[in-house]
Amino acid sequence: MLTLSRLSPHVLYMPADDPDRPALCAVTGSRGTLMLDAAASDAHARLFLDELRDEDIPAPRFVALTHWHWDHVFGAAEIGAPVIAQRQTAAQLRVMAGQSWDNAALAARVQSGEEIAFCEENILLELPEPRHVRIAQADIVFDGHLSLDLGGVTCEIHLVGGDHAADACVMHIPEDGVLVLGDCLYDAIYAPVRHLTHAKLLPLLDRIASFGASVFVEGHGREPNSADSMAELIAKMRAACAVTTDSATSSDDALTAYERVTGHVPDEDARELIAALIAGHAFA
């Protein structure tokens, strides 16, 4: 059961859930509420809006998107607030508004390689047919950075990119030390093989660390990350990068090197990271 909880003085949080519902946040200031990410469907958005109402929080004055993927944007029309989006995200919303989202159209796009089976499967679960998808368009468009003064609290949106999506943005709430990461740390899913590249991941890790946040919200995390758990994840990612720099490294050699470098047997996360980084050499 998804419920809203208070993450920090000005931020409310609903964790990610099945089938592919991302975490959602509300930043609450004296001048208004900002919703972070627009939910995977009208029903998902409604759940969040109803929880806000039950907590006597004013309905969102704006909703800001972390990136264009369906599960982060399909609920925007139901929210009904002006949509804030990075320029590339806004362009993708225009493309999506011109597409058909019924099962046959989705299957055809998966067949042509335009859509991926992972998203098709999850759209079918989140939104059984008959499916009415409304793609809200961006009202406020920015390029690199946008700052919102919500009254006693600010939200700074930064384009960070990365392998997962070129338009990936993070939202920093400096007064509360909260950083909303969206899906930026995840692998590239719109590719023939899921992967991560050293060239995109390493600068992104530096950028994330540079905010000095104490609470982190990952797009599909079931709970927020503390500074310690995020530092641990970043260290794991850096170690996985360090043992896969040579494009000729085999998976076995990288796993052995990882254990030698970190003193830990690679866990499932480390194994996945190493596999994704090795696969990434083909896309560098």
Ligand SMILES: [Zn+2]
């Ligand atoms: Zn995504």
